[in-house]
Amino acid sequence: MPTIVRFGVSMEAELLRAFDALIEKKGYTNRSEALRDLVREALNAQAWAEGEEVLGVITLFYDHRKRELLSRLTEAQHHAHASVLATLHIHVDEERCLEVIAVRGRAQEVQELADRLCAEPGVLLGRLCPAGTFGRF
Amino acid sequence: MPTIVRFGVSMEAELLRAFDALIEKKGYTNRSEALRDLVREALNAQAWAEGEEVLGVITLFYDHRKRELLSRLTEAQHHAHASVLATLHIHVDEERCLEVIAVRGRAQEVQELADRLCAEPGVLLGRLCPAGTFGRF
Amino acid sequence: MPTIVRFGVSMEAELLRAFDALIEKKGYTNRSEALRDLVREALNAQAWAEGEEVLGVITLFYDHRKRELLSRLTEAQHHAHASVLATLHIHVDEERCLEVIAVRGRAQEVQELADRLCAEPGVLLGRLCPAGTFGRF
Amino acid sequence: MPTIVRFGVSMEAELLRAFDALIEKKGYTNRSEALRDLVREALNAQAWAEGEEVLGVITLFYDHRKRELLSRLTEAQHHAHASVLATLHIHVDEERCLEVIAVRGRAQEVQELADRLCAEPGVLLGRLCPAGTFGRF
Numbered sequence: 001m002p003t004i005v006r007f008g009v010s011m012e013a014e015l016l017r018a019f020d021a022l023i024e025k026k027g028y029t030n031r032s033e034a035l036r037d038l039v040r041e042a043l044n045a046q047a048w049a050e051g052e053e054v055l056g057v058i059t060l061f062y063d064h065r066k067r068e069l070l071s072r073l074t075e076a077q078h079h080a081h082a083s084v085l086a087t088l089h090i091h092v093d094e095e096r097c098l099e100v101i102a103v104r105g106r107a108q109e110v111q112e113l114a115d116r117l118c119a120e121p122g123v124l125l126g127r128l129c130p131a132g133t134f135g136r137f
Numbered sequence: 138m139p140t141i142v143r144f145g146v147s148m149e150a151e152l153l154r155a156f157d158a159l160i161e162k163k164g165y166t167n168r169s170e171a172l173r174d175l176v177r178e179a180l181n182a183q184a185w186a187e188g189e190e191v192l193g194v195i196t197l198f199y200d201h202r203k204r205e206l207l208s209r210l211t212e213a214q215h216h217a218h219a220s221v222l223a224t225l226h227i228h229v230d231e232e233r234c235l236e237v238i239a240v241r242g243r244a245q246e247v248q249e250l251a252d253r254l255c256a257e258p259g260v261l262l263g264r265l266c267p268a269g270t271f272g273r274f
Numbered sequence: 275m276p277t278i279v280r281f282g283v284s285m286e287a288e289l290l291r292a293f294d295a296l297i298e299k300k301g302y303t304n305r306s307e308a309l310r311d312l313v314r315e316a317l318n319a320q321a322w323a324e325g326e327e328v329l330g331v332i333t334l335f336y337d338h339r340k341r342e343l344l345s346r347l348t349e350a351q352h353h354a355h356a357s358v359l360a361t362l363h364i365h366v367d368e369e370r371c372l373e374v375i376a377v378r379g380r381a382q383e384v385q386e387l388a389d390r391l392c393a394e395p396g397v398l399l400g401r402l403c404p405a406g407t408f409g410r411f
Numbered sequence: 412m413p414t415i416v417r418f419g420v421s422m423e424a425e426l427l428r429a430f431d432a433l434i435e436k437k438g439y440t441n442r443s444e445a446l447r448d449l450v451r452e453a454l455n456a457q458a459w460a461e462g463e464e465v466l467g468v469i470t471l472f473y474d475h476r477k478r479e480l481l482s483r484l485t486e487a488q489h490h491a492h493a494s495v496l497a498t499l500h501i502h503v504d505e506e507r508c509l510e511v512i513a514v515r516g517r518a519q520e521v522q523e524l525a526d527r528l529c530a531e532p533g534v535l536l537g538r539l540c541p542a543g544t545f546g547r548f
Contacts, residue, residue, distance in 0.1 A: 001202075003287040010306045011313070013277040019313045022320055027256035028205065032284045038287070038312040039293045042260050046296055055229065057237055059194045061269035065138075081347055088225035090239050092192065097237065098268060100194055100237050102227050119164035124178050129266035131235060132198035135292055139484055140424040147443045148450070149413040159457055169421045175449040176422070176430045184432055266433045272429055275476075302532035311529065314536050329503065331470045331511055335543035339412075362499035366466065366514050372542060374468055374511050376501050392448065393438035399451050403540035405509060406472035 009035075009103040016059040016110070022055055025058035047133035048107045056082075058117060059125075066122025073123075076116050077101065082109040102131070146172075185244045186269035192269035193219075193247040195238040195254060196262075202232055203259025210260075212251050214238065218244040233261070239268070283309075297326040309321060315396055322381045328358075329406035330384040332375040333399075340396025347397075350390050351375065356383040370398070374407070420446075438514055458544040459518045466543035467493075467521040469512040469528060470536075477533025484534075487527050488512065493520040506534070513542070 023034040048054055077084045082105025090098040103110050118126030160171040185191055199206060214221045215223040219242025240247050255263030297308040322328055351358045351360040356379025377384050392400030434445040459465055473480060488495045495518025503510040514521050529537030
């Protein structure tokens with residue numbers, strides 16, 4: 001298990017009160033947990049900005065009737081520098097699907113794969129979500 | 138199949154040149170497709186801002202050793218107003234997992250579920266990605 | 275002066291080490307200050323999402339040669355529900371100006387003014403930056 | 412004046428209808444203008460991501476009672492690699508000020524200046540807004 005340290009933080013009483021109200025509303029039961037989440041969020045943003053190895057999730061909302069779209073999406077995933085870990089496919093309605101692709105690689109490689117997939121005709125909306133990093137924290 | 142219309146757009150020659158260079162770099166083979174993607178992106182942002190029915194993807198990067206985390210995550214999904222369509226689970230390393238949860242509901246309900254899941258102790262990073270809308274376009 | 279309180283936070287040693295490295299890089303001399311900034315950032319995001327009274331900065335990058343643009347921009351500012359506090363005008367090059375407009379109002383009123391200004395022909399790029407809130411913290 | 416070109420775009424009728432409704436709501440009187448704005452927005456994002464020369468606006472919401480904050484903020488601006496074009500200062504209430512700083516430089520230099528200013532004790536909230544680029548469009 002990881003070593004846990006404890007340290008003191010000083011804060012204006014009113015700021016702390018407002019933060020406690022916000023995190024209670026979001027469902028936190030513990031102030032340290034909420035602060036750790038803010039810290040990890042900041043480190044995640046930095047890891048992406050600096051091109052470290054990251055974990056990304058690409059979401060594609062697409063029209064499956066588009067000719068050869070499925071094979072082009074699959075081919076792009078096989079040729080990418082980033083490695084695709086797994087995909088999830090959901091039939092949203094008669095024409096449209098949601099495909100969720102979990103990817104591991106350098107931030108820029110993950111971005112390049114996302115760009116290429118989103119540019120395919122038939123992909124209606126595509127997004128890259130920065131889901132994690134591999135730092136030891 | 139949807140009805141396709143064609144209309145004219147006027148643009149500064151230099152702006153068009155810069156746009157064509159950008160989309161070629163991103164892998165587009167067709168300028169209309171790139172413009173349609175920008176338009177759909179703008180409509181997606183609006184649908185989320187206005188609380189319409191949307192499709193979201195929640196990513197959770199968590200430490201599975203945290204006691205009872207799995208059951209609490211499952212319970213939160215069952216009690217949500219938004220409906221969970223499917224989930225994908227990936228073992229990232231010995232301690233950490235990536236869980237990807239595809240959700241359908243009003244934008245605020247989807248946000249509430251995401252907030253609740255991200256607030257669970259043991260969830261290291263959580264993100265909500267606005268993956269789609271149900272507008273007929 | 276505000277009342278300052280001090281409280282303890284528990285954190286994995288490796289997470290704290292990574293955070294200390296990040297904030298040193300960003301120029302912080304004090305860990306509490308960095309954590310307070312993350313907290314205020316989270317509260318600012320919430321205040322904007324919930325439509326409270328906020329302080330926004332609208333930036334407009336525009337071509338001043340566009341006929342009547344200046345008078346239309348001024349008129350829109352005078353008719354807005356949000357109140358314009360002050361503006362800064364910079365001549366960027368022969369054709370283009372940067373105008374920075376500090377605005378106070380409910381989040382939605384500020385957004386509406388920004389939308390209206392950005393939609394004016396001749397405005398090349400427009401952005402709304404959520405600069406502050408009026409909560410007592 | 413710039414050369415204007417005209418080209419055709421094909422789009423699903425329903426998508427175009429939804430876009431026309433959106434831009435009317437935002438105050439556009441002209442569909443080409445709305446599309447040009449989306450294109451310039453995409454080019455601006457790219458210019459920032461690729462580290463080109465850009466125009467940024469840094470907003471600082473701060474407590475002016477903090478000892479020596481004003482001189483430290485000024486000093487940081489004078490020592491920056493990015494060049495400060497102009498600043499706007501607003502007295503928000505008895506304790507707090509909003510300072511808006513227009514900056515020109517490489518994207519990373521602008522980011523470094525923003526980081527350094529935001530890290531100063533007494534700065535409550537700081538933001539960097541990507542306000543423009545120097546591409547000829």
